[in-house]
Amino acid sequence: METQSDAKSSRRSFLKKTAIVGAASAVAAGAAITGASLSGKKSGLPGVLKRVTSKVFHSKEAKEKAIPTFCGMCGPSAGCGIYAIVKNGKFVGVEGMKELPLNRGRLCSKAHAAPQWVYSEQRLKYPLRRIGEKGEGKFERISWDEALDTIANKLKEQKEKYGPESLAVLSPAHRTYSPYMYRFLVAHGSPNYGHSGICAMQRAFAYAYTLGTSPRADISKTKLIMIWGKQPVYAGSSKGGVRELLEAKERGAKIVAIKPTMEPDVALADVWVPVRPGTDAALALAMIHVIIGEHLYDAKFVEEWTHGFPELVKHVRQYTPEWAEPITGVKADQIRSVARLYATTKPACIEDGNGLEHAPSCNDTIRSLAILRAITGNLDIPGGDLLAAGKPEGGRKSFTLRERYTQEWIDKLVWPEFPRAFQPMNEGTSSAYYGIFESILTEKPYPVRAIIAPGTQPTVTTRGTSRVIEALKKLDFYVVVDVSRTADMNYADIVIPVASMYEIDHPFESGEGWIMARNKVIEPLGDYKSDYEFWIDLGVRMGYGKDFWHGSIDQCMKELLVPFNLTMEELRSHPTGVATGKKGPPAYKKYAQVFATRSTRLNGAPLLPQGKVAIYNTTFEENGFNPLPQWVEPPESPTATPELLNRYPLVFSDFHTSKVYNAGWLRHVPYLREIMTDPTVQIHPETAEARGIVNGDWVIVESPYNSLRLKAEVNRGIRKDTVMALHGWWQGCKELKKEDSALLAGGANVNSMYNTGKKAWDPLVTALSSQTLVQVRKA
């Protein structure tokens, strides 16, 4: 290793030159000179070597190039800016881009492992057609033309025979190719965008119908941050959230963390409320009880800007802290003290996350959190929870062709994610991801006949793995679209290999106040198209060319750039991006405007009929749902099913995020797998000891639905009655001699562990429970 040897190596390296090359053209490279001056804000740390602006060369001798682009390890989205380092044509590393306001040069662990991901032997290389039985894993190579024609012919045939709604497209996490998927579905005529029901939209729904929009915690000016069901560290550590949180802490803001285990954000907290998984609604209702009972609410705001407070007062009398204690596992005293702390520290904000979207009480939890913010007068004030005014959320409205939706369209939804009366939501019409698989098995109301799954793996993404596998076996036609092999590609009829975001030069990405082109780092390593091109090309083959720029990604980009008043060439001449729009000083207390926001439903009905915070929700009531938030037990819990405790004495739930992985991805990347090598279950030392388990033992975790084989991670920072595991394990890592693990019994796939019956669902927003009861024993 050269760097290890001696001082000579450092002298040699002086001679090296780092070239920063923007776009491929010399003109763009010229512009890169200004773009690349590393003018990031001063670190304020003395003694740190002054940042020396890298001399910009555009010479043929330069062996190393630093190509400005976006990191592609989570997303694709308007994520962190990077300089991708290319040596002798090979992508070898990344450097954070200081110019990009989002990450200011900082990056997470995943970003640095990108070359291992790109060059992994687990990459798909060319389009495949299944030649063996489903699940067997026998494929043959086919051309892109064959692959696209096969898909198009099948979809045309099915559309003719069963109607366009027989096609469902499964949603990955929100990606910048998601709108292309919507566009394709609309062009095709199917409403069945399969949204996972565990992330973001459930919160967006409850907030829209309670507050008119989703609140955003103003951490930069607050005195108290209540982190609730969120992991602000793992969920994009380099995207500014960590920085904001640390700055708030140093400023003296209090942090309250509400979650079952001690994660790094809890380590920063002043108060930890170790709530039992899935019981957040009970906790929130008891806090409302305390705040009302002790008159700690903002009477003026309540009077002027809320609807139904008197009904709430009556309704929450039943939800005393003593009532909540056995349900939540949080002492009544602590519930009281946290409620008082939150209500009497002003301004205070709530930073919530998708940990709250995994329970049958999901919608009522979120509504309760909205009510907490409202009655304490923290809405849209500096340091409180900000409300964005204006048009309904969603953006790129016309890009998804949503203006074509009709009532008939909505009636055709196979398993509406939100009740039909509330469709379409912000992003478009949607069916519950898991419900699509049930429709295949039950043929009710009709069976979905074809599924396209881009960047998503139903066998590890949604609950009820055994049902999902059964459905995949029965499904007529399954298409997997991905960068690397997936957990369920062996059930696919056609596998589409897409380029990683380091191998393409589109799309540009626009985040908050920033727009930047994506640059190609290396030539594609296989026979790839991009995700974007796949949808455009498939659209053309289907005969929807008019909606898909007749197959031209350049035309597509051109159209998308119109609102920015930029051409692609102009954008590329600024390799590190351009600031968009000038931000004026923030406006606060925009209540009249925000509370008048209209919904995205076909009739455009106002979200809040009274023009006030909907504490008592007349819209829900009219549609047959409870107007006030109430407590709903998870399908299994110590208080819901005490009869199960003999056999299954511990509560089980899972984490969605981790420090090195994205959901069900990246386990095959060696530098990341080294950090979290085996699937673990976190267990308290006493709970472990009672079972003769020591740290690192392999254990069997058994629920009424399945059992997993996990490694015990003895952890003092977890409730004694609860064990938790990480979501998304299936993939092996050859370099570390780790094989794939089973999707069902004996594996590590948490989604196989849960109830998927009626009791597991939130009746309004189709959130699916991720709590159950288990026993743990040594393997």
Place this chain on the structure above:
Amino acid sequence: MAKQLGFYLSSRRCVQCHSCQVACKAVHGVELGPTWRKVLNYWEGDFPNVANRTISISCFHCAKPACVEICPAGAITKRAEDGVVVVDRNECVGCRSCEQACPYGAPQFGADGKMQKCDLCLERRAEGKQPACVATCPGEALAFGELADLEQLAAKKHAHRLTGKTEPIAFVALVQHKGVAADNIDPFLHVLKPTESGRQ
């Protein structure tokens, strides 16, 4: 006094993201197994009054490096120009004496049996860049610089020079807690022992 470079490590701002660790490995092309920079977690108390502290450590480029002293082959040296402790892998005989001598677990051994460790990013610094770990840290928990500047920074941040007989060049900003001195990272170092329970 000769120039001496070292690290500033804030436990208060470390959020266990492991970015420093992976950045280090990626930049130096470190093989699987050896880890030049590590993120150590330390637990105290018990549920629900439990605390979890974290710190990211690598070689501290000590003023009196035990590794240099013990190396029978003379393969490890402390550079006069900046105080960085470097190993000449051509000279290393793989006896692992340094591994035993270093209190901080800095010397690492890979497949070739020779010592490797943090060189404070000699190459990157020659190009005017910060060490990879410092540059990437989302929490800005890491800094590096000359001893005198680190002292100033430490004073400002109420951080302390790490004590130890090898005189490590490291300033630590610890979260103050019972029974642990502000200049002592021993509780973290227990995690280095493989038998210690704790999270990955």
